[in-house]
Amino acid sequence: MAVATETMRDRFYRVTSELLDTDERVAVVLADIGVAQLRELGAFDRHPERAINVGIRESLMVSVSAGMALAGMRPIAHSYAPFLVERPFEQLKLDFSHQGLGGVLASVGASYDWASGGRTHHAPGDVAAVATLPGWTILVPGHPDEAESGLRGAIDDGRRAYLRLAEQTNSGPVAGATEGIVEVRRGSASAPMVLAVGPMLDRVLEAASDDDVAVLYTARPRPFDAASFRALVRGTEVVLVEPYLEGTSSAQVVAATADRPTRVLAIGVPHGEHRHYGTYEEHDRAFGLDASGIRERVRAFVSTTAVA
Amino acid sequence: MTALDRYENLAGLMSLMTGDEKHSFAATSTLDVLWVLYDRVLRVTPEAVDLPERDRFLLSKGHGPMAYYAVLAAKGFVAPSVLETFGQYDSPLGMHPDRNLVPGVEIASGSLGHGLPLGVGLAMGLRARRLGEPRVFCLVGDAESDEGSNQEAIVLAGRESLEAVTAIVVDNQSSSRGWPGGLAARFEVEGWSAVTVDGRDHEEIESALTLEHAGRPHAVVARVEPK
The missing domain is CATH 3.40.50.920 (Rossmann fold)
Incomplete structure (x- = not known):
């Protein structure tokens, strides 16, 4: 069954594309990773000014997202966790937290989803790192439905959220899990x-x-x-x-x-x-x-x- | 317009922060560019600091903000009495500015290399929101341009043809490893319009900042005396 094999990452692209269609405040900013998937969904054709690929420039990806938030947008930045969180960490600290802006950072790769990729693509410390910064909601979904509700919730209320998408999932979602324990x-x-x-x-x-x-x-x-x-x-x-x-x-x-x-x-x-x-x-x-x-x-x- | 709204008053306003009447205010590298921006170019007033259509000025080079605060006071954004609290625990005016503490300050800055990338994103956001024609001016230093994040932003603004963006590089030749060929060339090669002016000449600065640059971002390199 197709739905059962949809990963959190697949769901993220599909929902992001839908959000671009339905909410004109939403923008997605990428650094090459994720471009092919969103292009296939037509996001760049339909929303050339709100679906942006900055090239392999992750610091810029985060800063541009924050700049779009300064203009009143609800940005979504996305990449592998090491390049989204660890490389541009000061951009998270200053361009989002210190400026006082909201936005969603959605990572893939988790701790070692691409295990054979080695340390460069592993980020077991990402949650601990983001947790040192004030005002971030950290979402670690265990199912694509939780990933979707977490993403939609963060966009709706305009908060700063780190959404950690993983390959591994539970057999089903748990109601209320993206809101607490x-x-x-x-x-x-x-x-x-x-x-x-x-x-x-x-x-x-x-x-x-x-x-x-x-x-x-x-x-x-x-x-x-x-x-x-x-x-x-x-x-x-x-x-x-x-x-x-x-x-x-x-x-x-x-x-x-x-x-x-x-x-x-x-x-x-x-x-x-x-x-x-x-x-x-x-x-x-x-x-x-x-x-x-x-x-x-x-x-x-x-x-x-x-x-x- | 306030009674303080004259260039000649900036020295006195800055001395409220430095406590030093003899401080050579004119040596402040950004002073003349800031004055010309607020006096002749920016479409923003103290009453319109939240207006979506306002021009945005981003002081990326947030280090040494006394000239900035003095200009904001002269233009009525900040009460002159507040300048006397500069750097104090409860003051809204720190050694680096904070947008959350000072109405009219568009970004918090101090760490170098953040303003231009933020400004490029801001211009893209304003474009997507179809908010008329607000412009985004961003002041950086020549040494600040050492930060790679600025180079990332220069490329993107060029490719996106962000006409709303004007970068002002105050060049006091303080970049430790230098910019052979000049900074303007770094912008031009990425598709920007770029001019180099005397950073002390108000007429030159004004005409450079208001130069027609259809379909391209614009850079003004304002050369001042070496640091």
Whole structure:
């Protein structure tokens, strides 16, 4: 079925093209990447002044997007995560945050979607980097429907949003996940609680299937939904499973539970200069980010409590 | 027009910030270009700082903004008494300007190489919104032109035939590695109209800034005494 094979990236191009048609404030600014896809959808023919390819100039792509926001537009900039976020980082800081402007930065590539592309195309630190800047909503969808609702929501209210599109998806969307933290699976009163972000949900549910483990989910790690998190947390063990740099949201979890005894385990992509190619499945396995790796680490974390 | 609205008053206004009557205000590289822009060229007034159709002036070279603030005060955008708070904790007037603190300031600047790329995007956004004919003037320095982001913007503005954009390069020969052949050539090769003028001569500056440049962005290199 065609719909089932539509990736977040496919959906992004289709929805962006639709937004250009229906909202004259919307502009898309590219640096070669994504041009072929939007050209195929006719976006450049229909909207030559709002669909812009600046060439391989990512700093300019971000600044031009911000400049269009200065004119009252709702820009969308798009590229591979390292070139959208890390290379032009000061443009995010100054041209969007410091100027006080809104816009959407939509990345592809995630932590290592193109695993064989190597470190130059991997960006496990992108969310942590953007999270240092004020006023960004960070969306990490786990399904194309969540990517679409996140994109449309950000365009509608004109906020600054970083939308992190990934190859890996969950089997279905979760209602409310782009607005905050939601409960997906309830455990006993003392059950450890896992907060899964974006594409980590399905494997977390698989990892938890035989155990008394509660599962929360969000596709919006920033702003961190501390209110819902506090309302939903019950036990003393919290496990954070994020598809990017491990510990990216640890400080948020700790702050949200500062008034109660809580132990936190952060699972994510380990810090390091990983020199490996292959597939993203192989990277997940190597980092313990597949279902069995997550199950083992959660069980070990919980059993440490029992011994103590 | 305010009672302060004369070039001769800029020295006194700047001394409110520097506290130094002997400060050689005329040595400020951007002073004459800024004055001519606000006095003779820009279609913007203190009452129209939010008007969508206004001309935009982007001070990309946000370092050393005293001349800018003095001109804004002379033209009524900033109360002269505010100049005395320059650089203080609660002042809207910092060592680098912030659009969120000063009405009439179009961008926050200070880090070099951001204004021209922002200005190009702004012009493209205004074009897409069909907001009449607002123009975008952006002041950069010759040393600021070292930043590669400016070169990226020069290429795009040329390819997009952004007639609304005028870049003003105040050239005090402070670029550490220099620009062989002059800065105007860097714009011309990318399809811009470009002229080089005496950055102290108000008539020359005005005629350069208002020069016809149909279908092309325009660059005015304003040469002043070397730093």
